[in-house]
Amino acid sequence: MGNYDFDKVIDRTGTHAVKLEALKRLYGRTDLLPLWVADMDFETPSFITEALRQRLEHSLFGYTEMPDNYWPVVADWIESHHNWKVEQEWLTYIPGIVKGIGMVVNFFVKEDEKVIIQPPVYHPFRLTPQGNGRQVVYNPLREEADGTYSMDFDNLEAVTDEKCRVLLLSNPHNPGGIVWNRETLVRLADFCYKHHILVVSDEIHCDMALWGNKHIPFASVSAEAAACSITFGAPSKTFNIAGVVSSYAIVPNEEIRRPFYRWLEANELNEPTLFAPIATLAAFSQGEAWRQEMLHYIEGNIRLVMEFCMVHVPQIKPLCPQASFLVWLDCRKLGLNHEQLVNLFVDRAHLALNDGEMFGPGGEGFMRMNVASPRSVIRQALEQLAEAVRTLQV
Known part of the structure; x- marks a missing residue:
């Protein structure tokens, strides 16, 4: 019990x-x-609810600074659970992962350029680029005899052209529940690095691996993966706090990170709501x-x-x-x-x-x-x- x-x-x-x-x-x-x-x-x-309750007892909800221990706690969680050492300067708050996809599409993809997705996959991967006027290119997953899925790299080569700028990766995969193996991620990283394609890896389900499976962060598998990727994560699925909105981005490559984070800061898109850091700290320190x-x-x-x-x-x-x-x-x-x-x-x-x-x-x-x-x-x-x-x- x-x-x-x-x-x-x-x-x-x-x-x-x-x-x-x-x-x-x-x-x-x-x-x-x-x-x-x-x-x-x-x-x-209850430990998240209690942390929020304690803050509510101070009845003044004005502008706040990010707590000093916020990013160290997030980085420690990622390293201890996924064996990926993330530098604090790689991290920033984002106001939701779908919103983050929209930001990447608008910042990195011109109106005549394309976004690659691998269906069947989480529907905002298609709807968000299309809603922002970008063309979506399909590289469907290959269904195996046992009902599982694999990536079709031959077709990926065939559908990719010089207009493809971003590939959206669901890791772990939604809706299939796939924990992508290292070999697949390395191969995808090599392909995207070679073709100058930015991989946006949605890893919101990363802390929910089952049956002894281990999540592998995309950016951790090789130098090429780190150089061509943006990772999105959050405690929201794992700890059932989606309404609090406590997502974050991880960008190891400074040439990608510096202009993107500068744009987020200029538009105050990197500033969390009052309760997001409180809930996240409680989740990752007590959860x-x-x-x-x-x-x-x-x-x-x-x-x-x-x-x-x-x-x-x-x-x-x-x-x-x-x-x-x-x-x-x-x-x-x-x-x-x-x-x-x-x-x-x-x-x-x-x-x-x-x-x-x-x-x-x-x-x-x-x-x-x-x-x-x-x-x-x-x-x-x-x-x-x-x-x-x-x-x-x-």
């Missing part, structure tokens, strides 16, 4: 939680179990025991999904993630088109998941399930899904 209660069901109504408030707009109904937005339905750990218990609980939820589907819904094959609380469900054996698949989950099973087409080419026939909820909720969702699939066969 652990010290934290992940079985506790938290009522989030009245808190303006996106996963509840947006149901009607996105799914057309509100009577759904929300297993879509990538935040957790576990209580934010290891909570993190370990949370990951163990998530593994139990994933195991439940895998075993339940095998027995009760064999037409749906979950890909067991190596990291994160997101499970990629292969629903292609149901034989449904996109509209029918969405109807099955939403109108028959009364579940809100992210449909696979959202993640681009290769996502057709898949659904992404967030299993970071109390086990009773996950079990209820699976039972509703099994009953909905049974109705298809009547």
Whole structure:
């Protein structure tokens, strides 16, 4: 028995939680179990809440300076957990990782230049460059016989031209839960360095490796990787503080870092909100025991999904993630088109998941399930899904 209660069901109504408030707009109904937005339905750990509460007791919320120990604590966490020694001058605050992608696109990519993504992948990788008027180039991941994915370097060579300026890397991968191995990252770094392509590595799920897997920071694998990359990270997924917005960037190469950070500073985009440093310091200085218990609980939820589907819904094959609380469900054996698949989950099973087409080419026939909820909720969702699939066969 652990010290934290992940079985506790938290009522989030009245808190303006996106996963509840947006149901009607996105799914057309509100009577759904929300297993879509990538935040957790576990209580934010008490040591973070207490740190914020102590600050709230001083009822004056004016301009503040970054605490002196902030970047040393962040750097120590990265080194101790990922064996990557990060110099403090490499680090800066950013107001969110998707916002950071938008900043990189606007700063480094001209309007007639291109951004490479590797779908199926987190949908803002496509939407953010496109929304900023940049062309997106697809290098789809290659699906292997066992349902896992690998990078297609032959196709990457074929689709890359002199207009390609940035490649967006999801590391660990969302939605597939892949922990990219060193060989793959080194090969990607060599390619991008050779072609003068800046790699933006979104590593927000880096502290959520499962089953003994180890996350490898992209910039740590070689001198070439460090020279051609910007890394984004945050404690927000791991410690369930997405609403606090406590993201950071890491840029080892001074020639990239100096102009980019100067632009961030000029626009005051590198200044955190009052509560972001407080929450981050509490998470990274007191959070290891909570993190370990949370990951163990998530593994139990994933195991439940895998075993339940095998027995009760064999037409749906979950890909067991190596990291994160997101499970990629292969629903292609149901034989449904996109509209029918969405109807099955939403109108028959009364579940809100992210449909696979959202993640681009290769996502057709898949659904992404967030299993970071109390086990009773996950079990209820699976039972509703099994009953909905049974109705298809009547």
